[in-house]
Amino acid sequence: MTTTAEPQSGTRIGVLEGSPAAAEADAVVVGLLAGDGDPVLAPGAEEIDAAFSGELAALLALAGATGKAEEVVKLPARGAVAAPLVIGLGLGKPGEDGEVAADTVRRAAGTLGRVLTGINRIVVAKGVIPAAFAEGVLLGAYRFTAFKGDHGKAPVAEVLVAGADADELAHAAAVAEAVTTTRDLINTPPNALYPETFAARAAALAEAAGLEVEVLDDAALAEGGYGGILGVGQGSSRKPRLVRVTWAGGEAPARKVALVGKGITFDTGGISIKPAAGMDHMTSDMSGAAAVIATTVLAAKLNLPVAVTATVPMAENMPSDTAYRPGDVLTMYGGKTVEVLNTDAEGRLILADAMVRAAEDSPDYLVETSTLTGAQMVALGTRTAGVMGTEDLRDRVAALGRSVGEDAWAMPLPEHLRGELDSRIADLANVTGNRFGGMLAAGLFLREFVADGVPWAHIDIAGPSFNTGGPWGYTPKGGTGTPVRTLLALLEDIAANG
Template sequence: MDFSIKTFDARTTLAQAKSGVIVVGVFENKVMTAAAAGLDGDGAITAALKSGDLSGKAGSTLLLRGAAGATAERVLLLGLGKEEPVTPKDYSTAVQALARTLSSLGAADALVSLPFERVKERDANWAMQALVLALCESRYRFDELKSKKEPAPAGVRKVALVVDASSAAAGRAVLAQAQALANGVELAKDLGNLPPNVCTPTYLANTAKKLAKQFGFGVEVLDRKQMEALKMGSFLSVTNGTVEPPKFIVLKHQGGKSREAPTVLVGKGITFDSGGISLKPGAAMDEMKYDMCGAASVLGTFRAIGEMGLKLNVIGVIPTTENMPSGTATRPGDIVTSMSGQTIEILNTDAEGRLILCDALTYVERFKPAVVVDIATLTGACITALGHHNSGLFTRHDDAHDALADALLAAGKTADDTAWRLPIEDSYQEQLKSNFADMANIGGAPGGSITAACFLERYTRAYTWAHLDIAGTAWKGGAAKGATGRPVPMLTTFLINRAQAAR
């Protein structure tokens, strides 16, 4: 989809614009936006509101053809909810409905004139980005592996956003940034939706190399021998049952100052999780292809910041492997030594994400990071705690970690990709005690997402760190099955905010 900015001067008005459809807003109390009023030359919009043909509730729509007040073929009235100010929820509902409507129209292009600056606690940049993301989401399809493709979506393909002339340059910058973010989300979705016989650790490594070539990232891919040399015994224990070679991917975006400490993202990349010897139940096991969505979110975020040319140093680290049962697979009861030298009693081989992440979190110490955020589909317990709305956020409790948590939560709120903070306390660490090793890899059912985070915390004491458990938000099941692309919006917004603060 093509996006552009459109302005009008004193000689040309919105009513005189030629377009397949002009989109304007109305409110629940039968009040029109200024743009809608400018198209009401024959009173058609007023009549529609008075008659009750359009309620004005957020997401309601009414299409007028041949309106005398407009040169355009169609005028689409879009309900925005209650007047002044529009709530972010109502605005999001409205633009999602708009996206669905535009996808089914016969028009090829659209002019969208909405009150972008009148959303409560948000600015016009947020409103325009939300519109772009909704439109891109509505056109997303994953049918590349079907022998007969789905019919290409019809509808509007070119969208121009109407802004004041004084805001045109800023609007173009917002559109470019929003399109980059949408592209990053799409990459994360594509990787998640690919089947595990295609999206292997090698495939993820090759994707990282392609991104590096396209955007000038530094890239390094470690193989098994190099991981053995680094003594990544915990990570390698997960790889014992698979014939697919594991990979350890490092991407570097050097957009900031040469001596600036990097922000590091670590993504869990289990390309298929059978549970290993602790085999999962068969029902919905196909969805375990999504156990690499942490890795996908790191690659999607790099896709976005690479296109933006973000002025920040960012490093992405992705440990990736399958977790499979076989005669050589790691057994419950085995004890392994992590890269940090700490020993782990593996009580459950289905708690493998933390086993690959702990070595990655030790590895990143070499970068002397400003902050580290790991992203993982880590625990079913997080779904039980938070459902499918919020990702779980975990950090230590001190000033530096509180500031990191606040920054991530704020970015999630801005990006409509929210998280909820859960505790990490010493009392939970007690559940990880082992009679035979430094720690066990599980702490029992109570507080399962918290004890998983506590396990990771033991490997992060050299830097400021946060953990995002995205088990409930990275994909949808059932009839709507598919990757969501989360938390690419949160991570990208978080990095944008850090780049702006560093200027």
């Protein structure tokens, strides 16, 4: 048995050396495929089936199994195998190629990680995609208990996968750790996570991975002319920060990538205050910032040959006698002026400063992600991110997101909407006067702060970053960690293909 890294879930993942039928464990897991009638054992479970005289699928069917995706059915082993329990894990119907999609395995394993608590070890028979299973079960086992006195039953302590490659499992564990780090930051309440403490946590994560860190406080932001970050943050006693974290990319980085993430640690809407209902969800308004920090640290841990710098503006948007007002004009980093028509359109203001600063590094690509608009959820729902930007990079990001199970869809930047951002007294306004196309107008606003010739993409994760409903698959209630896996897929693709 070879054990890999352990993410925040506390669950260890490793390779099972030897027979799953003979392994000492609390349960052995076999994959089940849905057919026209009874479920069918996934390939790789033959040894376990033989221990049940070839009747395992039929016995699981008697226990209620159908093979439906994400179904978990338990069967007493009654001495047929070393483990006292056999678990049939539904993988659904295979595709036309006869294979089960990786994210189907990932979601099923996530469900297993959520429901298996209070046990020490499970072993998994061959027949699942090991890396997808490992990633899913680790993400499903995630719990956020930092502020609970009663932590409840712990998730499964150890998962051993038969026939897996140790390096693939180590990669999956590193990805899960980055996602759960992001979730932890999102789920931390805003009285504990505000610009100063968020910057400190980001710096600690980066320094532990050997990365270069720069933190600008409010005085340095004023000296540097970061009018967007300062304007949004001036209503709070908790002063804003700008954090930059850099992975140099090793000896021969293929490309240089700038990542930017929105770090509003709490958003009341400011003077344009939000309704009270659901305002507690605004603890998640720094999801983009958490994702790009965790992704940059992950790039270093995986030793990716891509230079990555995360530029992260952090502020708290509060109403007070010092808060910025509708009608104010802010001078952004780089000199453009913006008329504030709505103080609840604050994310684009801090991002504009950060994007201009990020472009000064002459990156080959600039990718920004943020919980930017409620209009994203109106257009695409709560699970699909909207991707805008330079056409080739936009489509590349959206396709890579879908490939790893973080649903994303390419969206246009219609030129006819740009005129609605014109201001009477400044270079542009922060919102249009039109309630339609709000996600697209926000993308057009951000485009104004992208340096000429730099391919860029904006990922609006207002819905996907924070699950307000019940858990599903490997997605918990609360912070989801989206789009860490999309960003990693992009960095790996850039490393391989430029």
